[in-house]
Amino acid sequence: RRSLLNLRISGDRGCSKCHLLYEACVELHPFLEEYDALIIVRLLDSYGSVQVDFDSIGNASTNAKDSLHPVDVYLDYLYNTPPPDWIDLTPYRKPLTYRQAQFQELLLDWLDDCEKSHTSCQGTDKLLPTRVIHVGDDRGKEPFLHVSKGEAGRYVALSHCWGEVLLIKTEKSNFSKHQNRIRFDTLPKNFQDAITVARAIGVDYIWIDSLCIIQDDALDWEIESSRMASIYQNAHAVLVASNSADSQGGLWNAAWDNSGQTNAVKELPYVNGDGSTSQIIARKTFSHADI
Secondary structure, eight states: OEEHHHHHHHHHHHHHHHHHHHHHHHHOOGGGGGGGGEEEEEEEEEEEEEEEEEOOOSSSOHHHHHHHOOOOOEOOOOOTTTSSSOOOOEEEEOOOOOOHHHHHHHHHHHHHHHHHHHHHHOOOOOOOOOOEEOOOOOOOOOOOEEOOOOOOEEEEEEEEESSSSSOOOOOGGHHHHHHHHOOOGGOOOHHHHHHHHHHTTEEEEOOHHHHHSOTOOHHHHHHHHTHHHHHHHHHSEEEEEESSSTTSSSSSOHHHTOOOOSEEEEEEEEOOOOSSSEOOOOOOOOOOOTO
16 A cells, blocks of 8 residues: 555656556556545455555645546456566456457467366366257358257357347247258348357357247247256357347447557556566456447
């Protein structure tokens, strides 16, 4: 617990840790520099990363106090660079500049790291849900509704908001038709994007509630909806259309693509005792609107 001014003075005298913390604060929140004597910095362990919390102190004027408000800085270290030797931080992967064009490499890297690093993610394929969508391919094979017969395999699941109008769903009247083919170009944008991701990461099946549950069959809905927790838990990956208010929003948009380098993320070097350099990521809290 030290003042921001104290961190600056100590940093100027050669304390690299103090210099890093000071730079992280003022790079992300420039207004703090004006009131550095009135700011307290505290390091708080928070879910494996470090939170830098600010509180106004001292005999500041009313205007100054009104200008100051609690803000946070979260510190991580850049993935595939050495971790810092003085504090435990979590690795951070930079968002890609154009995620829609470059997501495949990133997702495959995440999934590989997940399977290698997380014991709970290791193991054999899970039993498929009662029904899944076979994603087809981008060479002309259309998606279709697959009724599983107790076989195991990998599937992804889509979490999404239906919105006021859902453009396509499985009902008794089209159940057989969907088993034969579901034209890709008739699917809403969320579904198209999710299928595109599944194909890109080499997963043959996807579970989408509106297509895999017979929507006008009360008994089927009761049975299958009761299994949703395990369906999401056993999925190879869950895709969340958090930026879409309905089925047409898609998994990407321009604002999301451009969020990789903003004033909410700063990269700062830190030289460790062994001479290696850690790249420290200082970032603000992200909201769903940001990503």
